[in-house]
Amino acid sequence: MPIKINLLAEAQAAEELRRRDPVKRAIFFGAALVVVMLFWAGMGQINTSLANERLTGVQTAIEAHNDEYTNVLAHLGQIAEANRKLDALQKLQASRFLQGNLLNALQQATVQGVQLMRMRVEQSYFITEGTPSQTNDVRVIPGRPGTSRERVILFLDARDSSASPGDQVNSFKAAIAGQSYFKTMLDKTNSVELVGLPSLQTDPDGKTVALFTVQCNFPDQIR
DSSP: OOOOOOTTHHHHHHHHHHHTOHHHHHHHHHHHHHHHHHHHHHHHHHHHHHHHHHHHHHHHHHHHHHHHHHHHHHHHHHHHHHHHHHHHHHHHHHHOOOHHHHHHHHHHOOOTTEEEEEEEEEEEEEEEOOOOOEEOSSOEEOOOOOEEEEEEEEEEEEEEOSSSTTTTHHHHHHHHHHSHHHHHHSOSSSOEEEEEEEEEEEOTTSOEEEEEEEEEEOOOEEO
16 A cells, blocks of 8 residues: 655645734734724714714704794784783773763762852873883793873862852762762772862852862872
8 A cells, every 4th residue: 555645744734833823813803903993983083073064053953043032032022012002001991081971970969059160180190110021042021011100180169159158068078979970980088078168258249158179089090
């Protein structure tokens, strides 16, 4: 039987040993790891760039919405101010002093022997300044509206020409205070007052009369 001799066995064994050299394997794995890390770093850079682009887009959109939000807040403030003025006008219309109603009531408050000579209405107004509405980044802060205090005082100059001049003064006061319009409209305290004392005078016919003035106080109206 022939004997086979491999003359290259030693060289092949040396080559196989070199292939299994741990240093080379380490170098190979290290190079592969570097490639993977470079790839991962590149992908991270790309993701960062994409995220920055998205962030820029979101910030731009937020700024655009902020401008819209500011405009909305400003419009809400204008609407609130318009509603306040409309409410003030409605209150003024509902509570304004009407001369016609006053004259009609005076015709119904008469006393025998007493003649109404003159009426005078004093209307005073006291203004309190308000503060405007303010808008911050969150909401509209309503301002404090200005107010107007209206004070109405009615003066009635009359004369008592009854048999005993001056005796009908209290009756006239009672007639004014008891009339339905004045009972509703006048202040609940000190509604009808006598201004000074009646003054006795003689008219051109030689008859003695008592001249007097009655003050009617209306409650203050705040608008």
